[in-house]
Amino acid sequence: MKPWKGKIKIIIRKLLWLFIFGLVYLSTGYIVALFISHQFGYTLQDVMSYVGIFLFFLGILLSMKGNPSGSNINGMGMSNEKAISYQNLEVTRLEREINPYHKDYYKNNVVRFAFGKLTFIIGGVMIMAFSLLVL
Structure with missing residues (x-):
């Protein structure tokens, strides 16, 4: 087995985990937005957009290290x-x-990004895309 094949497998595995956690954040954000929109009478698309923006900026702030x-x-x-x-x-x-x-x-x-915290950013982008494209 060639050494670069192992690296490609690791990268694909990390990207898969990023996508899975992005979907988890998408479903969690959808449930939170559904609750807030039902409780306070806001539209679901607006609340999903705000949750996505919040999660996106939270991911950026959490991922800084150095x-x-x-x-x-x-x-x-x-x-x-x-x-x-x-x-x-x-x-x-x-x-x-x-x-x-x-x-x-x-x-x-100081602004070097941690790979594990990128899931928040991916989740926020997925929530915003879902709210703009699907809802």
């Missing part, structure tokens, strides 16, 4: 604001010297 760039707002408004910021940047620099840190900033970017 190293922060060292900036923070802890000392804002204080008289020693610059000293606190300098100390935090020095601590970040020392941590990066101790740990192997890639010189390419893109590898340690």
Whole structure:
């Protein structure tokens, strides 16, 4: 067996799991939207659109990971604001010297997506597509 065939099987399996969990989120979103539309008198298409948008943005926010760039707002408004910021940047620099840190900033970017959290994004897109195309 060739080594690239194993990688293709893993990718297909991950895509299948993404699709399955997207369908689970679609059915859960449909049940929630059905309950909300029945309880409060809104149209099902509107509620499904809002649930899809919410799930899409929730997936984007949950899927971010990585190293922060060292900036923070802890000392804002204080008289020693610059000293606190300098100390935090020095601590970040020392941590990066101790740990192997890639010189390419893109590898340690804050907006690197986790594959497992993509199911929320796929589910949100599926809910929005279902509400726009089917309902």
